[in-house]
Amino acid sequence: MSDPLNSHCFKKGTEVEISSNDNGFRGAWYAGTVIKSKNSNNKRLILVEYKTLMADESGTKPLRETLDVVQLRPLPPREKRDMNFKFSEEVDAYYNDGWWEGVVTGVNPGDRYSVFFRATREQLEFSRSELRLHREWVYGKWVPPLEEQEEELCNKDKMTKGSLVEVCSDEDGFQGAWFAATVTEQLPHEKFLVEYKSIRNDEDTEFLTEVVDTNHIRPHPSDEVVDRFHLLEEVDALYNDGWWVGVISKVLSRQRYKVYFRGTNEEIVFKQSDLRQHLDWISGKWVSSSSVCTSMRR
Missing domain, CATH: 2.30.30 (SH3 type barrels.)
Incomplete structure (x- = not known):
C-alpha cells in the first residue's frame, strides 16, 4: 500500500x-x-x-x-468556472457556517437546487454559489480532481435484476451502514426492488424486501483481499449485519485492530476477516479509502 x-x-x-x-x-x-x-x-x-x-x-x-x-x-480546490449541478449528483452545501454533504434532488429555476441530506433527512434549497462538487481526500489527492471530465453513471445499466448490490438506509440506528442485497426488479423512475441478504422482516419469516432509489444503492464492492491495514486508514467494519465506515485507531496485531467510528464516538476491536478497504462510489467509479498524513511536522 x-x-x-x-x-x-x-x-x-x-x-x-x-x-x-x-x-x-x-x-x-x-x-x-x-x-x-x-x-x-x-x-x-x-x-x-x-x-x-x-x-x-x-x-x-x-x-x-x-x-x-x-x-x-x-482545503478542497476551488472551481475555475461556475458549475451546473445535475440530479443525483453529490455536492457539499454551505449551511450553518459549514459544508454539509448532500445529494441534488431537484434542479430549480434561477440557478437554484434542492439538496437532500441523508444524515438529517432534510431537503433544503440552495443557490449555485452555495454549492460545490463533493470531493474525497484520497491518498494525498482530491477525487474527482479539479476540472476532471466526469463520466456519467446510469445506474440502471450497472445494477440489473439479479445484481448483488449494497443498500444504505436513512432510518435511525442504521445511518452510515451499507447492507448486502440483491436486485429483484427494476422499477420506473430509477428505483429498484431489493431483497436484503442479512435483514429479515418483522415476522422473521423471510428476508426483507424494500424499494430504494439511486441515492441509496450502489454496486457491491469487489472482494479484494488486503494483506494488512495501517494506523489511521479508513476501513469498513462488518458489524450488526452491515458495513460501517471507521478509522484504524490502533493496530493490536496482524489479525486484530481497534476501529474508531466518528458517528458514534466508539472504538471496537475487529478481526482482520471482518474488515475491508473502505471504498466510495463516486461518479461511477470505486475510489480508494481516504488517508491522512501519518507523520506530523512541527
Missing part, C-alpha cells in the same frame, strides 16, 4: 477543513487554521482555530479545539 505522506501535512499556519464529533455538527466540514501539533499517548493531536465558529456569544473570539489528526483535511 502506498505511503499517504504528502505535502499537505498539517504544519503550523496550514489552512484546513475540520470535522466535528459533537452532536449537531457531525457530517459537516468547517474552515480553520492549524495553530500547533503535538503527540500524546500515541495520538497525533492538532490545535486548530475555526474561521466561522466562535467561542463567545458576541462572536469576537474564534473557537479553538485540540483534535485528532483524523478530523482534519486540506
